[in-house]
Every structure is written in structure tokens, then in C-alpha cells.
Amino acid sequence: MATSRRVSRVAELIKREVSQMLLHDIKDDRVGAGMVSVTDVDVSGDLQHAKVFVSIYGTDEARAETMAGLKSATGYVRSELGQRVRLRRTPEIVFQEDRSIERGNRVISLINQLNQNRQIDDAVAIEEVDEFDDE
Missing domain, CATH: 1.20.5 (Single alpha-helices involved in coiled-coils or other helix-helix interfaces)
Structure with missing residues (x-):
């Protein structure tokens, strides 16, 4: 188990990196359907799982489309995190609408x-x- 300080530092690092990916790297048009921002990241104590909470501004249709795009980009986000953040194991990423x-x-x-x-x-x-x- 990682210390709570380390868990919070990893959560902040993941939040920053995923935010950058949303701005510059994710090319899926569905993700751009609504204005998306990362509001919080909840990392498990063993650093194996991360819930990324996103706020989506737009219609219900745009929200659903954006969430579908984020779910399909999960593998890409995880592999990019693995390259950008030096951890023994890259956490499993789950996007949840906030x-x-x-x-x-x-x-x-x-x-x-x-x-x-x-x-x-x-x-x-x-x-x-x-x-x-x-x-």
C-alpha cells in the first residue's frame, strides 16, 4: 500500500496528464462534442485503479457521445500515462461523469x-x- 501522500500526488499527476491529453492528444471527434474538463481523480490505495471524473458541458446527446469517446480512448490514455508517468504499473483507468x-x-x-x-x-x-x- 502506498502512503496517502503518494496516492494524492499520483492522483494530481494523473489529473494533469489526462487534462493535457484531452486538450492536445486525443483525436476522437466524439470527445470534442462537449466541453470536457477533469474535475477529480480517485486513485486506489495500491495505485492499481484510477477513476477519472470528468465534467462535460453540453446537451445530453453531446455528453453521451463524449463519454463513449472517452471510454474508447481509455487504452490510449493508459498507454500514454505509462510513458509519461514513471510507475511500476500503470493504473487501470475508468472515466466517470461528474x-x-x-x-x-x-x-x-x-x-x-x-x-x-x-x-x-x-x-x-x-x-x-x-x-x-x-x-
Whole structure:
């Protein structure tokens, strides 16, 4: 088992290298269908498996197409990592879609709606109080 510090360093290194591959090296047109960014990498304690979390901006169709392209490029990504990163064994790579950014945006928009509704309710309440005072 590798130390937690080593696991996190390897995860950061994989994140950086896969991000570079997405920008410059992966030629599959499906990967370019949506805007893709690597949000996180989770490496197992024995450094044998790595989950690469990607955020994809675009329609549902573009997301599905991009994930299919990433799944087909997994072998290429692993072999490139083996050349770029010096490890005894290159970890198995699995791409997973990360929708946390979308969920965060949805929560923020819901909070904003609640704040707007609260401001409207407060304004109505103030008007009612003013009307009551006028009587």
C-alpha cells in the first residue's frame, strides 16, 4: 500500500496528464462534442485503479457521445500515462461523469429563487402594513 501522500500526488499527476491529453492528444471527434474538463481523480490505495471524473458541458446527446469517446480512448490514455508517468504499473483507468457542477448550479438557482420570492413577500407585507396604518 502506498502512503496517502503518494496516492494524492499520483492522483494530481494523473489529473494533469489526462487534462493535457484531452486538450492536445486525443483525436476522437466524439470527445470534442462537449466541453470536457477533469474535475477529480480517485486513485486506489495500491495505485492499481484510477477513476477519472470528468465534467462535460453540453446537451445530453453531446455528453453521451463524449463519454463513449472517452471510454474508447481509455487504452490510449493508459498507454500514454505509462510513458509519461514513471510507475511500476500503470493504473487501470475508468472515466466517470461528474455532475456535481450542474447540481451546484441548480442549488444556487433555487436559492436565488427563494431569495427573490422572500423579497417579494416582504414587499407585499410592508405594503399591507402601510395600508393598515393608513386606516
